[in-house]
Amino acid sequence: MNEQEKFRKTVKEVHRILMIVLVFVGVITSLMVYIVVDPGLSLFKSKEKSDYAVVEEVVDEDLIVDGIHVRTGLIEAEGLMEVVNNCTNCHSAKLVTQNRMNKERWEATIDWMQATQNLWDLGRNEEIIINYLVTNYPPVKVGRRATLTGIEWYELKK
Amino acid sequence: MKRRSFIKKATLTSITVLVGTDIVFGEMMPSGYTPLALQDPDPFKMFSKDKEMIVLNDRPWNMEAQAHLLDEKITSNKYMFIRNNGKVPENIDVKNWTITFDGESVKQSKTYTLQELKSKFKQYTYQLTIECGGNGRAEFDPPAKGNQWTVGAVACANWTGVRLKDVLQDVGIKGDAVYIGYHAADGHLSGDAKKEPISRGVPMAKALQEETLLAFQMNNEDIPLVHGYPVRLVSGGWPASTSGKWINRISVRNKVHDGEKMTGSSYKMPCEPVAPGDKVKDEDMCIIESMPVKSLITYPKSGAMIDRGKKLDIRGHAWAGELEVTKMEYSIDYGSTWHMAKIEAPSNRLAWQHFSASISFPKKGYYEVWARATDSQGMSQPMLIPGWNPKGYLNNACHRIAVKVK
Structure with missing residues (x-):
């Protein structure tokens, strides 16, 4: 017991x-x-007053609408994801989409980023990326002065 | 193994959970980099900008005005372009903010707090034109690399601060001083803390001008964060990249400053003119100093329709870098005939000047109003895009608006 x-x-x-x-x-x-x-x-930590207002945005990361990758604004084509994954880590895709260059100059741009901006070795992806860029963002001839376009006409009241 | 790699993966997993999808190649992400989904802000709200401003780039932030937004005589913040090379600094500690003067050509290195600068030196206010060297880049053919600015990377606000020359005199500079170079608190896009996004400067002659300020205020208020709070170098009439933001150090150099974007082809023009698309070696490129003569029609907005017989009043601004605009003309027949516009004197040296004209049209139809400024050395704006250059700088071609007479 x-x-x-x-x-x-x-x-x-x-x-x-x-x-x-x-x-x-x-x-x-x-x-x-x-x-x-x-x-x-x-x-x-107490939330300090910040100059940054965070805006909620719910976007499907891979959503494509009318041939445009919505999250980045890049054209959907072969090589899109290689560009997204390697070219939008440091800078915005807008820096890609607003530029127009030939193969040689896109190559030189990548070389410059690797030499000075900490871009990594792209390996096999480099060729895919450059092909994507020259195919989808080639130079456009505008000449010495282009015609005014996109004019929104309105009645000017005095 | 691999505790660190486990932790890194675990952290990535947690980010992935937050973002709701896989971060491809997340392991290759530079440290200190936050995926866009976690920091995506509304730039108009964040920087108090007008909704009609154009966002060219969101990392780094670059935003420009449209011509009609720049109609004010003194540009307010909401219409002021943003040009950043790196990340806007956060959590600025104004109380402990200091500016150190160092370099080969100071007698001894010296550090000032903001309060010391403000109390020790007399403050001045000037209205100063600041224009991005690449303003107008979008029109070059073949296209030049970089942000594709159209016309809106220019502004002319009131800046208040101490004269850089007064501070340099207090620091004491040696006779062999050639250049000043600024250093600032903005972070490199790659997250690499050892890299500076931009560190440019000006020759001593420009640094010692009365209008070259270490400014604390823009339009009588603290400088907005994105424009350089709490202290900005302002060198009017020169490429805006020489007006460094978030300044915490100024080096007085015994040679041309060799900071980030002073070397290579940045903010440089071919020393001798080249054909469109030519390759130019770095050593054949020369640093841009004073900006060229230029003007902008800010009223009316392009696309105005008026009735036959009515006069059209136009107005805008003209500027000429270090110089003054002495003549302002407009044409409604693509340069066949030019007519004088009224041009006002600048409010101070390096401020833009306001022009106006009242135009009669001979008959109904489509017109373009072209504006052309001429500087005090007789240089006028070209109607065509000026000399092509690899980085697309200094496009000062005439601005024009479309008008219909009904």
């Missing part, structure tokens, strides 16, 4: 210690996971 009671007590004690250890390990683990996810501990 006494023996049994003693054994039961010991088991209860061990169970209690085990639970405490488990809870402790659990807390530590969640803390560590949190620190990994949010190294700046931003949740615990």
Whole structure:
């Protein structure tokens, strides 16, 4: 009887210690996971007044509408994802879409970014990217002065 | 293994969960880079800009006005173009902000707090024209690389601050000083903390001009963050890239400053004219100094329709870098005949000048009103796009608007 009671007590004690250890390990683990996810501990910092207003935007990352990759504005064509993945990490895709260059000058631009702007070695993707760029963003001849286009006519009231 | 790589992957996974899709090649992402989905802001709200401003680039931020938005005599913030080379600095600590003067040609290096600069030196206000060297780039053929500015990368606001020359005198500069170069708090796009996005400057003669300011205010208010808060170098009439923002260090050099975008082909023109599309070696490129004569019709907006017999009043601004505009003309027949417009004196040196004219049209139909400014050395704006250059700078061709007479 006494023996049994003693054994039961010991088991209860061990169970209690085990639970405490488990809870402790659990807390530590969640803390560590949190620190990994949010190294700046931003949740615990008071929100300072910021000049940046974050606008919620829900866009399917791969959505294509009328042949345009919506997220970046790039033309959908062979090589699109190689361009998205390698050319829009540092700068906006707008820097690509507003430019028009031939193969030689796109190549020179990539060389310049690799030499001075920390662009990585593109490997096999370089050819795919350059083909995409010269096919979809080639130079357009405008001559010495282009005709005015896109005029929105309106009545001028005095 | 690979604890670090596990953590990196775990962090990426958490970002992926937030973004809701896989970040392809996320492992190759530069450290310190936040995917766009997590920082996508409304630039018009963020920078207090008018909705009609045109966003050319969102990383880095580049935004230009349209001609009719620049109608004010003194440009307000909402119509002022944004040209950034790197990331806008965040969490600016004004109280502890300092500017250090160093370089080969200072007698000794010296550091000032903002408060010291403001209290120790007299402050001046000037209206100063700042135009991006690449304004008008979009019209070059073959196209030149970079942001495709049309006409709106120019502004003329009031800037208030201390004269750089007063501060340089207090620092003490040696006789061999050639150039100043600025350093600033903006971050490189790649996230590499050792890289500067831009560090340009001007020769001593320009640095010592009365109008060259270390400015704290734009239009009588703190400079907006995106335009250089809390302190900006302003060198009117020169490429806007010489008016460095978020300044924290100025080096007085005994040679031409060799900071980022001072070398290679940046902000340089072929020393000798080249044919369109020619390759030009770096050593054959010369640094742009004063900007060329130029003008903009800011009223009416292109596309105006008026009734036959009615006069059309036009107005706008003209500027000429270091010089003054002495003659302003317009043509409604593609340059066959030119007519004088009224041109006002600048409010101070390096401020743009306002012009106006009242135009009669001989008959109904489609017209273009072309404007042409001439500077004090007799140089006029070309009607055609001027000399092609590899980076597409200094397009000062005449501005024109479309008009219909009914």
